[in-house]
Amino acid sequence: MKIREDVAQLLRAGHSDRGIARQLGVHRDQVIKARRALGIPAVPTHPRPRPVEEVFQARVEEVDGGHLKWTGFRNERGTPVVKHRVQGVLRNETAYRVAWRFGHTREPEGLVLPGCGYEQCVAPGHMEDRVMRAAYTAIFGEAA
Template identity: 35%
Template sequence: MIQNATREQITELLHKGLSNTAIGRQLHCDRHRVGDIRRELGLANLPCQPLTLEEKWAANTRPVEGGHVEWTGERESTSGTPVMRYGGKSYSPAAIAFRQRTGRHPVGQVFAECGFKHCIAPDHVDDEPGRIRTREQLRYLTGGRKRKPYCPHGHDQAEHGRYEADGRAYCAACKRDRKRAGREAVAR
């Protein structure tokens, strides 16, 4: 953390009633340093002002060039996927962005296909039905035909039919079966 904020800058904001965390964010300094100065001045800590889910989401985001939004908060340790804990529960920041844009809870996974890794811009994220609809439209716009009702293995495409990001159709059941067969072959 940058320690270049002056004591006078910190003191001024303390007297304006800002919290240690808010001062740390505004001046890009360590909030513990702010707390030390608060104690030296004999100023009481502010009572916690709980943030709403959306306020906490906004506090952990940063706009990026191109209309993207970057998550600055916690991430899954293995995948790097953004995650937010609130009220003892874990939330997907992308799902919160989706709900902000649409006013409804998402169906399935929510993510952006804009090319910016883990983008959580509300206008960039979509849930599974939205992605299927967009990809199907792309298929038709690029000259693709309507998907057949059943795949060659007999799976109903109304249930299992999906589209790649480029609009190519595939059967999710067949893809799942191929993965399972591959894992079983490796296990032998």
């Protein structure tokens, strides 16, 4: 089998079959046959899942006042959402719940929201769950 040199170079460089086919305008089957002929193992189609901490940190921006502004995806209600894999299953969690876990030793109870007044904040120390809000209300009463 005659193998195109540009295909062989990209295969040796670790590119995927689909990526090579797209880049060079060749049929993917040609690339697969060349890979087999050269004895180069296939490239995994899905990259290694990143830890949720890494996903979270890539989507925040520090702002004045110790706040972390969420720059990532938001759902239809505007709530910051972290998409990550847990044991191979894609999960969508609010960035508030993920931030809570970074700043506390227990799982949150109920709705988690920023208690600092900065609407877009996802700083772990600024998160409040139902238990914290209830304790605050018990001590200080309802907000005016």
